[in-house]
Amino acid sequence: MFDRLNELPADKILALGAAFKADPRPEKIDLGVGVYKNPEGVTPIMRAVKAAEKRLWEEETTKAYVALAGDPAYADAMIALILGDAVTREHIAAIATPGGTGAVRQGFDLVKMANPDARVFVSDPTWPNHLSILKHMKMETIQYRYFDDETRGVDFGGMMEDLAQIRAGDIVLLHGCCHNPTGANLNMVEWKAVVEHLNAVGAIPMIDIAYQGFGDGLEQDAEATRFVAANCPEVLIAASCSKNFGIYRERTGLLMAVMQDASRNKITQGSLSYLNRQNYSFPPDHGAKLVTMVLTDEALRADWKKELEDTRLTMLELRQQLADELQRLTGSDRFGFIAQHRGMFSRLGTTPEMVEKLRADHAIYMVGDSRLNIAGLNQRTVPILAKAIVDCGI
DSSP, X not given: OGGGOOOOOOOHHHHHHHHHHHOOOTTOEEOOSOOOOOTTSOOOOOXXXXXXXXXXXXXXXXOOOOOTTOOHHXXXXXXXXXXTTSSOGGGEEEEEEEHHHHHHHHHXXXXXXXXTXXXXXXXXXXXXXXXXXXXXXXXXXXXXXXXXXXXXXXXXXXXXXXXXXXXXXXXXXXXXXXXXXXXXXXXXXXXXXXXXXXXXXXXXXXEEEOOTTSSSOHHHHHHHHHHHHHHSSEEEEEEEXXXXXXXXXXXXXXXXXXXXXXXXXXXXXXXXXXXXXHHTSSOOOHHHHHHHHHHHSHHHHHHHHHHHHHHHHHHHHHHHHHHHHXXXXXXXXXXXXXXXXXXXXXXXXXXXXXXXXXXXXHOEEOOTTOEEEGGGOOTTHHHHHHHHHHHTTO
């Protein structure tokens, strides 16, 4: 059997991280792997999470399984965080998942179960694992234009032209905020136009929201997702706690199925629980318990929100510093888009050859499509990156 297996392509982002570690140059800069790093280059454990973990260690009395769907208190806390009062609880089915990736995978599985002929429309570009998972599942995938390499903003006209192809029952995958990999987001006027079009056709939005709190703030980053949930007959939402709670290795995610017809909730919830059973049985609970404790304890929640806001502002300051330094070096504002993008990432809009030149000549590592992780920078390395960009003629 094993002799029939073929070598599969390595994940490009993970391979980039390995290449960075092997590079002996002391001045190297890692802007590839999408994890938040503080100015010291460390991905810290957030204060509130650490406090919750200490409390959990003292109070936890069992490691027995939780329910197939996960702890209901976790789902309730996350639904309140993401959706607020946009949709009442009886209109939402939910399951805990191993990270946001698990939520995305289970969402696609639910689509395939309900409508094997559904096509999935994804932005060009999107998080590479979206495409990898869909290919592995043999689901028909169609990309719609999203990023304009000239303006470094959203190509909304091209996006809507491409979404004119959607049919009833198709899925349109959207990023709730802080688009990965571009950092360019739809505004609310554009979101409303997308929703109007999807509803007119009978297509279903699926939102991947992995960076709430990293863009314009917790409430502002949820605005689009709440609008979609409140105004579409059916919505899938895949959420991750990796970034905004800093619990990457705990693999803590949630998949929500939102429906206007609450009579479908029981069957939908049963289908979601069934999928958990088939894929990994009971979801992990440690990270989910920490998130629940932080969100439901007034003091912990306040401290978490403060640290998350400090993180967000640090990234905005780095964006502005980089844009300002590039303007100083070039005498042009053509890199002003970096300050306008939101979240951990921006896409420079240059060629893979230029990205390779940055690596070879300056020990600066970023993904081949020119996505750079803003959180991989600090005040010392911003001028180094800016000079390298100019020296390479980007």
